[in-house]
Amino acid sequence: MIIKQAVVDALNTQLKSEFSASAQYIAIAIYFDEESLPDLAGFFYRQSEEERMHAMKIVRFMLDAGAKPLIPSLPEMKNQFEGASNAVQFALAQEMKVTDEINNLVSVASAENDYASQQFLQWFVTEQVEEVASMTTLLQTIKHAAGNLLFVEDFVRRIAQAATVAAEPAA
Template sequence: MLSQKVQDALNEQMKNEFFSGYLYLAMAAYCEAEDLPGFGSFFRVQAMEELTHADKIYRYICEAGGRARMAAVPEPKNDYASLTEVFQYGLEHERKVTGMINRLTDLAMAESDHATRIFLQWFVTEQVEEEANFSAWLAKVRRVEGDGRGLLMLDQEAGQRTFTPPPAGQ
């Protein structure tokens, strides 16, 4: 059974994951408007990943005997000066999410909630991957800044990204 503190914190993180999905859809819309459909697709895939993370938390709360609660999601940033700014903002956001996951893990440890701590380990590992991915893409985008042909090549590469849901039980 989840403590009220852990249940509340998990519900807050679920809301944050929904917000992340919403943020990445806003980034996709920016890219589409800038005639970068590959990056639009890239960010739609990222949004689907975040919505999967929210669902993962939802299912855990329910399985652990808690009560999942839906909360209002704030409006995300919709406008950017450049694709570089989009990726810089995305990297900063992922770093913020890493901090949230770490604090949630700390709470589970403080509450001696071993099941939740083990559950959250997947998210800890996932955040390492998320930050590395955004760092790598930010470096690529910076490298081609001002080079239209390079940007089009990256747009094609970004468009190859596909959504792969995590295996059941993970």
């Protein structure tokens, strides 16, 4: 094993957070799906896939480093929301919490002089900036829409389309 045990323990804790976030985003997507807001639902289904990808990135890194990833049991999820802004506020709080966790993880790796883990974690540091920014923007958009969630649907569809176009290779 080429990474430090304290870091392995912290990575396993982070695995739980990422898998939890993935499940929680499905619960939020279901809330919007039931409200017949398919674009907001799609946004959170995609977010859920991303969180699963974060978890799998950690699994891959741990295996490559000779450490054992432990698949955790998940905590209770929140399935009831008092409106769109309540659901997105909850998602934003979750992203803020994960950002703190990633920062702590970097501190542990740094205290242990575990440079491989530090290097690996840099991707997550950058990713969290994006995650918090996009969730903050979504929350602001809901506020601006002042109750008309069809404006928010429009906005979410446009950013999803822009992301698809950006991901396509230039003709």
